[in-house]
Amino acid sequence: MESNEQVKLTSYSTKGGCGCKIGPADLQQVIRNLPPSEPNPNLLVGLDTSDDAGVYRLSDELALVQTVDFFTPIVDDPYDFGQIAAANAISDIYAMGGKPLTVLNIVAFPISTLDKQVLTDILRGAGDKVREAGATLVGGHSIDDKEPKFGLAVTGLVDPKRVRTNAGAKAGDKLILTKPIGVGILTTSIKKDQLSKEEIKRMTQVMATLNKRAAEIMEPYPVNACTDVTGFGLIGHALEMAKGSGNGLVIRNDDVRKLPRIRELAENGFVPGGTKNNFNHVKDDVDFPEEMDQIDRWILCDAVTSGGLLISVEAEASERLLAELVEAGVEASLIGEITSDHPGRITVE
CATH class of the missing domain: 3.90.650.10 (PurM-like C-terminal domain)
Structure with a gap:
């Protein structure tokens, strides 16, 4: 097992793939073969305009903004990786004109081969960034995987009349x-x-x-x-x-x-x-x-x-x-x- 000082975190992101987003051309092919969603007048922003997050109206004055993002390590410092992953996911809420409210952690981690302190530091970095954003961590989900992956599901609030698309x-x-x-x-x-x-x-x-x-x-x-x-x-x-x-x-x-x-x-x-x-x-x-x-x-x-x-x-x-x-x-x-x-x-x- 590797210690926190010894680990080269980015080396793990090549074991199962590059950790990149699926390319836009491939993603379009996948999505266009899906059946259309049922129309919903409260769904203000969905898949149609390739926007950063979905927006669902709760009332004339309030709507939910929802997004999710995660990826493999792109820097070696676990704390920095946690901060970057959190800032990246929360950014979609800001882009839509909203304010982040709650987050859920998404964790994949090789728990038997990487020091548990590495995961602690990833979560600590993300937690600090979530607090800086003024949001609240409400939970999450983790799995044991061959390579580390981390990100957030984020929910925010926005005035339906001020959504930026x-x-x-x-x-x-x-x-x-x-x-x-x-x-x-x-x-x-x-x-x-x-x-x-x-x-x-x-x-x-x-x-x-x-x-x-x-x-x-x-x-x-x-x-x-x-x-x-x-x-x-x-x-x-x-x-x-x-x-x-x-x-x-x-x-x-x-x-x-x-x-x-x-x-x-x-x-x-x-x-x-x-x-x-x-x-x-x-x-x-x-x-x-x-x-x-x-x-x-x-x-x-x-x-x-x-x-x-x-x-x-x-x-x-x-x-x-x-x-x-x-x-x-x-x-x-x-x-x-x-x-x-x-x-x-x-x-x-």
Whole structure:
């Protein structure tokens, strides 16, 4: 049995698979073969618009927001992994305009081969992040498995009239992204010992940061749509917004913040399979500049864990919202806009 100091947690995520999300193309094939759900007037957001969470109306003033997410370790420190997994799952609630209320832990763990303290530390990290979010842990479920997996099922509350969905983006809106991208390439690089301790700390800080402050700041602004950038990458989630709203998106590559050394590491081969799958899924719906090489295209499609919010806000309020986010320490940038041109497509500049 390995001690907490000796364990290299990320090595366990390769034993049964990569721990990545099922790719968008494969997921679409699975879902479209399912029988349609019975119509329910209280189901405000379901599967139709590829949104981050489901929304179910309880009354004219109150609705539930529900989501679930879990994955294999992407960092070696168990406490950090717990924090990242919790921040990632809770983010879906913020993206829908809600506030997290309760969480359930989802645990798979090789209890006979990994030190139990590792699991304790994962749960401790998640618990601290849940408390930071103002939510309450109410239980969970665990199984003995060959590789560790961890995540949360989260329930939140939202005013039905203030739900932010992919479908709400309007032509003329500006797009704000609240975190840098590139953590998929960095987490792949960890497994090959390519990152310094400082780089791992920086990457971990980005993923473990809740989107709570960004969500609180955007609350009073005229935000028409919002999503969080996770496994399908910036372009993948932006494309869901384009298709859901029936509008086009313009994304300016130079304005998208990226973590240090991303291009160097990608050039050296540390591009995760999920990132390449994302690109293959979106490439027919995205107009990239001819001079943009494959590396930069992959980076914009990088499979993210616990990424930032992609906010579609009315143009006249965008600079004020951006300034307030930056002043609060959010790593936000204005990266593009919504257009009535090329509906359902993205143009990268």
